[in-house]
Structure formats: structure tokens, C-alpha cells
Amino acid sequence: MGAVTIQQVARAAGVSPSTVSNLLTGRSERMLPATRARVTAAIEQLGYRPNRAARQLRTGRTRTVGLIVPSVGNPFWGAFARELEHAALADGYNVLLCNSERDPERERRYVEDLWDDGVRGVVLCTSLPSLQHLAPVIDRGLQLVTFDRPTQPDDPASVVSISIDNNVGGFLAASHLTRLGHRKLAFVSGSLRSVNRTGRFQGFCSAVESAGLDVADMAVWPTSDGAPFGDVEAAEIGRRAAHDLFSTDDRPTGVVAVNDMTALGLCRGLRDLGLRVGRDVSVVGFDDIVLADLYDPPLTTVRQPIAQMARLAMAEVASHSGAAPTESGRSVLLRPELVVRDSTAKPPSR
Amino acid sequence: MGAVTIQQVARAAGVSPSTVSNLLTGRSERMLPATRARVTAAIEQLGYRPNRAARQLRTGRTRTVGLIVPSVGNPFWGAFARELEHAALADGYNVLLCNSERDPERERRYVEDLWDDGVRGVVLCTSLPSLQHLAPVIDRGLQLVTFDRPTQPDDPASVVSISIDNNVGGFLAASHLTRLGHRKLAFVSGSLRSVNRTGRFQGFCSAVESAGLDVADMAVWPTSDGAPFGDVEAAEIGRRAAHDLFSTDDRPTGVVAVNDMTALGLCRGLRDLGLRVGRDVSVVGFDDIVLADLYDPPLTTVRQPIAQMARLAMAEVASHSGAAPTESGRSVLLRPELVVRDSTAKPPSR
DNA sequence: TAATGTCGGTGCATCGTTACACCAGCAGTC
DNA sequence: GACTGCTGGTGTAACGATGCACCGACATTA
16 A cells, blocks of 8 residues: 555666656756666556655655635636636646635734645735735745735735736726716725725726816715625625615716625615616626626626736746745736626716 | 754753654643643744644645635635635645646546645545546545535445435426426536536426426437536536527527526526516526526526535545545435525416 | 776765654552 | 552654765776
């Protein structure tokens, strides 16, 4: 039952373990073709597979990267996880998936566990304003790449971020509505303290102002941060927002949601109230998950190029991990794209 | 920069490495309280964390289980991955996520890679009729738990399966439609050769027959297995099915889809054709993903109790892995539940 | 022919932890 | 006082792969 070791292969091939190791690690130039053939044959015949734990203990390296997402239950994160795994596989890496449920303590525990497992590169999907809880591990040399969270001023220097320009995204969404003629907009999100919410909201405000409207007239939900919802509940947030925002007299005619799940929940809530999305109310989402296009009506949304972002994130994780932690971090901001579908239209004439 | 080792802790506490190890591995009874306190203090002060690679090399064990899903891009698998991780965490395990994209060769490679990584338990979500490509690793002692795929006669003996009773599920879906008065039904799926499709289709047929109808009159899509679609494309399958099935004269009035994503794609396709789901056509999905309830109209579907199934799967993976591979496998079949929403109604009167 | 260089390959210490075998010291027993 | 048994530890050999330092044998050069 015991697995085949490098010694057994060496014995079978009539060479020393070092020679087998040399072949395995790519130092096969200094070797007679005949020897190489014998060793290769022995490996093949015995079905030898190197013990990774031993290899890692010796070298200190791993071919694993960590991925921490709020929740893979959310299709956006699921899709991103898939793309990252795709990119990782191409580079010969594995992905260890962790759901933080947006809990900083879980983030911290996961990052430390990953470090103990020998993982030296982690892609972290978070919207927390601070990374202080991870500072100890980053100081030890962890290469952290944040996704969907632009670098903040007080982040550790080595942190790299891959993100879309949320400001532009928010602007695209809101100005699409103002151009259609909407005068009373709403902005709906989950927690107020998320980093990308801030960017998207700023873009929203810019668009409102450049359309000659007053931001103060717009509706913002929630008004106070009493909604510390997780990611799976994103849809529930939208649903509640619909009920709150549309039970007043001064209803908005267009809504920008902070992500597609929230937008979908919003649509559902509007339907409960007897309002038709794309006719009575226009809704713009964010992310462009697969379901945005399947929904009825298909959702207008701001697309994040997740495949491209995943490749970038993977490249950063792989290139820097193991290098000196002094390597200065960088921040990559990609331009999002507005995808117009049927959930937006001119406001109904009164 | 070098990490703190067990020797340094031992030196700091004035004991031998063995004593520290004894404390770490729970053999702390044979130890004076004073000694234990000194060691604990030293661990704390130095910030010692055991090297997992070394530990694994020595013991051969890992606290990691593998999870192979068709694609986390599909919300159903994303949700399941989240539940499994939740269950694993409670047991002190980590989850290594792998997307097979329904490719047997990728399945095989992943299973072997996991084995090499020291992983001795894997939850495999597949609908392949055969597990022969994994037999070598299973023989070496891998504990395989299949999810959403009932055990097949020629599966290796040690394989455990956790699944719903697809037959019952198919029956529930179809009989719901016949009870509403539908006489002409359709069954839509992706690949014909998937195991759970078979079960669901059988249940569908039983329901049709027990309603006094002829299975031969029902529409089945696809008619031949020319659709080797992956999981992300499940929605696309539904969309194509809608166009194929509803461009003829003899249209069905009720459709059972093999899963919710396909059902959603189907709804989208029907909308393209100007048909209203829940009025002109009734649609029943399968799985009850979060989006089923958000959709417009909310989708009637057969619910899989994924949280419960994830816990069961985790329990099986953890309990057997490492034990003798002679342990005989078992097959757990859970009863699914029909969730009636608005996508189904009486057939329109002609 | 002695010195030097190259080629092809090997020996050995090492990574950090664990678990088994062993051992002092002391108490109790006959 | 020699024996047994227990308590509270310690010494040491692995686990499997790696990579540096080294080495014999042959070729080349002065």
C-alpha cells in the first residue's frame, strides 16, 4: 500500500536518488540520454508520483494560491472563482477556496491558515476599508492581491489590487438613466462601508450633477448603516429597498443597484408592488452575471471583465509570491462597460 | 524571516521538542500543569505555528477534502460549495475546489493531483455513468463521495453516494403538471448520458403514465445526444430547447427542465417567442437555486436540500478517509420537495 | 607528463514534526 | 533492600525529496 518513493525508482533504474531528483526538477541536461531513458522508464513502470508534502517541506514552495471570496453562493463570485481557477490551472497552480461571508475575523483566520499551509499568494475579494487585520501575515511575506477593492491609502505597501474603476461604473450607470430622461434616481446598496460602494456612489453623484440635477433630491438606500448583510442576502437587500423606496409618494423612476443580485432582488420587490421593470421603473445593475441576461426583462448592467481580471490577479499572485516582500504594490483599474438591455427605458410620461 | 520551529519553543520553555509535540497533539495528560503552562506561554510568546508540510509528511494525514464540481459558475454548485465548506469548517477541514467542466479527463487529473497532495477524501459532483477512470486512485484508498449521482452497479465498492431520489423528483414535477390539467408535456435536459437525467426522466414518465397519458406523445429534448454542453451553458440549452420545441404546431403546454438554469434559459427563450411563462406555458425547474424565487415569474421547482446533503457528504468524507478501503460504501437517497410558485398554472383553454 | 577542465553522476545533510522506545526518580510492596 | 509499577518526561529515527559539495574518469592543453 505504501506509495512509491524516489529511492525505489532510483534502485529500479540503477542510479542514485539524486539523479532521479535531478530529472524531476528539470536539471536533466547533465545526464546521458540512456540514463534519462532508464529513469523515465522506471518512473513510468512503478507509477511513481512525488510526495508533495516532502517536496514542500524541503523547498518551502507550493503550487497553491488562496482565493477568499465573500460567498461562492453568489453567482458573481462563483463565476470569478471559476475564471481564477482556469487561469491558475494554466500556470500549474491549484486554488484553495474560502468563503469569508464578509467576516473580517474569518478573513484573518483563513489568511493565517493558508500561510501555515505554505500558501504564499492569496487573492482576496473584500470590500473592507482596512486590511490591518491581515498586516502580520503580509509582513511575513504573503503576496496579497485584492480584487474588486481598489488600494486604500493605508494599505500595506506590497498589496496589489485588481479592480474596475467603480467611479466610472457608477457614472455610466447613472448617466445612462439621466440621458433617458430620468430626473429622480435612487442608489441602492448593502453595507455603506464597503469600498466599492463608495466609488460607485461617487460616480453616481457625478453623473447626477453633470446632468444638472441635485444629488440631494436623489434617494439613497439604506439611509443609515443598519444592514450588515452578507452576500447571499444581496437579493433580499434589493427586495427590502424596493418596498422602502416605492411606498412613498415621491418615487424614483430609475434605480442604480450596487450589484446584479441586489438589482434582481429589487426587480422582484417591484414586481410584488405591481410595478413593471423596464416600463414603470428602470433598473441598472452591476457585474453582469449570467443571470442578468436571462432575467425577464434582461437587465441593463455594468459589466466587469472577470476573465481578464482573473488572469491579471493570477499573474500578480504567481509572480510576486516568494519574492522579497519589499516589492512595491500596484493598483490596476480596468474600465467597465455598460451593457444596455431591457430593464431601462424612458421614464413613463405622467 | 525563518518561521518559528518546535525546537525554538522547546528551548524557550526548557523542555524537549517531544514535550511540545505531545502538547500539540493532545497528549497533554502526562504532563505537570506547570510544564504545560510554560510550554503554552512559550508558544504564545514566540507566535509559534506548526509547519503543516512537516506534519503531513510525518503523519500522512491532511485536514483537507477535495470538492470537484462541474462549474462553480453555476449558482447551484456555488451554493453547494458554500454549504460544503461550511460543514467542513465545522469539522476543522479545508476544501480544495476544482471545476471539472464535466470533462472526465479533468476529473481524473484532479483526483490524482488531490491524492498527491495528501487528500484522502473527495466529494465528486458528476453525472457520469462510470467511475472507471478513477478506479486506480480509489483502489489506493481514496474515499470518494459522489453527490447528485446515485451509486451505479459497477461502481467501486467503497464509493458512497449522497443524492436526492431523482425518480421521485421527476415524478413530483411532472405530476404537478398533469394535475393542473396539462396533457402535452416536454422534458428538457442537456446531455442524455447523465445519471440524474435518467432518474428524473423515469420519474417524469411514471407520472405521465399514471395520469393515463402516453409517454410517446410527450416531447423530449434533445432527441439525439448532440448537445455535449457544459454547466455554464445550461441556460443556453434551455433557450435552444424553447426555440426547437415551440416552433412546431404541436406545442407542449408544460415543460419539466432538468435543472433551474436550464429552466431559466427556457423561460428566456419562451419570452423571445412572445410566450408568457405561467400563462401560455408552465415550466418546472429542478434544484431550487436562489434565483428561482427571484425570477419573474418565480419558478416552480423541485428543491434539493443542499445544506443537509453537504453535511452528510462531509461526514462521510471525514469518517472514512484514512480507514481501510474495504469499508463498504453506501448510498443515501433523500426525498426532494416540490416548491410551487408562479411559473406553473392550468393550461390555457383553447 | 603533469596540470587543468569538463562531464556524468553520487553522498549526505537537511527541512520540521511525530511517535515509539526508553529512562530516571520515586513510592509502594513483600 | 531488591523488585515492580507508575509518573513525567526525553532521545532518536524516521517521513520523502532536494541541492550543494564533491568525486572519479576521461579529454585537453602546455
